[in-house]
Amino acid sequence: MIPYGKHHIEEDDIAAVVDVLRSGLLTQGPAVESFERAVAEYVGVKHAVAVSSGTAALHLAALAAGVGPGTTLITSPITFVASANAGLYAGGKVAFADIDPDSINMSPAALEASLGANPDTKAIVPVHFAGLPCDMPAIKSLADKAGAVVIEDAAHALGATYPDGTRVGCCGHSLMTIFSFHPVKAIAAGEGGMVTTNDDAVYRRLIRLRSHGINKLDDPLLLKDQAYADGIQNPWYYEMQELGFHYRITDIQCALGLSQFGKLDAFLDRRRALVRRYDAAFGGNVHCRPAQICGRDASAHHLYVLRVRFDDLATTRSAFMASLRAQGVGSQVHYIPVPSHPVYRALGADPAACPNATSYYSQALSIPLFVDLTDAEQRHVIETITNLVKPK
Numbered sequence: 001m002i003p004y005g006k007h008h009i010e011e012d013d014i015a016a017v018v019d020v021l022r023s024g025l026l027t028q029g030p031a032v033e034s035f036e037r038a039v040a041e042y043v044g045v046k047h048a049v050a051v052s053s054g055t056a057a058l059h060l061a062a063l064a065a066g067v068g069p070g071t072t073l074i075t076s077p078i079t080f081v082a083s084a085n086a087g088l089y090a091g092g093k094v095a096f097a098d099i100d101p102d103s104i105n106m107s108p109a110a111l112e113a114s115l116g117a118n119p120d121t122k123a124i125v126p127v128h129f130a131g132l133p134c135d136m137p138a139i140k141s142l143a144d145k146a147g148a149v150v151i152e153d154a155a156h157a158l159g160a161t162y163p164d165g166t167r168v169g170c171c172g173h174s175l176m177t178i179f180s181f182h183p184v185k186a187i188a189a190g191e192g193g194m195v196t197t198n199d200d201a202v203y204r205r206l207i208r209l210r211s212h213g214i215n216k217l218d219d220p221l222l223l224k225d226q227a228y229a230d231g232i233q234n235p236w237y238y239e240m241q242e243l244g245f246h247y248r249i250t251d252i253q254c255a256l257g258l259s260q261f262g263k264l265d266a267f268l269d270r271r272r273a274l275v276r277r278y279d280a281a282f283g284g285n286v287h288c289r290p291a292q293i294c295g296r297d298a299s300a301h302h303l304y305v306l307r308v309r310f311d312d313l314a315t316t317r318s319a320f321m322a323s324l325r326a327q328g329v330g331s332q333v334h335y336i337p338v339p340s341h342p343v344y345r346a347l348g349a350d351p352a353a354c355p356n357a358t359s360y361y362s363q364a365l366s367i368p369l370f371v372d373l374t375d376a377e378q379r380h381v382i383e384t385i386t387n388l389v390k391p392k
């Protein structure tokens with residue numbers, strides 16, 4: 001069975017992990033900072049904070065953005081649930097801004113309407129869907145007008161570029177950007193995530209929150225009588241200055257992440273070559289067409305999504321997926337609109353308020369796209385799908 005996505009591990013990745021195991025420092029060692037520095041330099045940002053998952057990165061980013069009770073976080077309905085959940089974790093409310101039907105990214109017009117309906121919005125979380133960068137200048141200017149902060153969910157978009165040539169993660173149009181290093185994403189750390197920012201105060205807050213809220217760097221100590229004796233800091237002393245979390249990532253994970261990161265450009269080249277062939281195969285098909293067609297050179301191509309007219313083909317998506325599976329082709333749906341989930345329904349979310357997301361969801365199908373997908377396997381995927389959508 002050809003899966004829809006899969007990581008790619010080589011012997012030098014394994015050696016990098018083994019080296020850490022022999023080094024004596026499994027966590028809180030030098031691999032964490034090496035990984036952070038490498039990503040920060042590549043994307044062109046001042047600070048990077050590695051954490052235990054992309055979800056943890058979103059949670060800390062929401063807190064650092066000031067999301068809390070009485071405030072709202074707005075995200076896209078077509079994303080993984082974690083983008084929205086960050087708002088709830090931080091104690092805030094969550095609202096949605098519908099997608100643009102051509103990019104499958106948050107529509108600036110829909111964001112403007114959602115900001116109007118939610119004047120207490122503190123954070124906007126655009127998601128670079130499948131690796132295609134959102135219209136950041138438009139989103140940033142709406143955020144500025146509303147007094148809200150932008151957190152880019154770039155879990156799909158490591159290696160993607162904006163139209164001005166800068167890289168996703170540089171935070172030119174946002175306060176923070178988050179990445180994920182789950183094995184299905186661009187590079188694997190096992191589990192892992194990162195927040196990037198150019199803001200020094202946000203950086204300090206993130207590294208405190210990552211480790212229980214305990215003072216870090218040269219944070220001033222708050223309780224001088226406990227901290228000092230005769231003007232000298234007590235050698236055992238530390239302070240938990242706010243309620244933080246244990247969201248640290250290990251050196252084992254960062255060694256793997258760093259080794260994989262060295263191959264990112266080669267991974268992206270392979271993904272782009274596969275995408276060009278899928279685009280050529282499905283571009284003119286009336287029953288199944290690529291969901292995104294713009295920005296092909298800019299996207300990091302995390303997913304390849306088709307929009308299939310299951311109704312016109314007198315089939316269901318479930319039957320279609322079963323036929324693919326019977327011929328060894330895995331597929332998946334990205335994503336069930338987040339407001340459709342029971343937790344969000346119970347909070348009053350209405351999926352019908354995002355008609356473009358609803359329509360997209362009814363047709364979406366992700367087909368295999370990963371570095372190790374061979375040319376022969378891809379030909380089999382194309383042939384199998386082309387036969388299934390042929391008029392009978």
Ligand SMILES: *Cc1c(COP(=O)(O)O)cnc(C)c1O
Pocket residue numbers: 053054055056079080082083127153155156180181182191192193
């Ligand atoms: C994978 C993903 C996340 C969460 O990342 P984890 O590392 O799995 O916690 C968040 N947002 C999007 C869009 C994702 O695809």
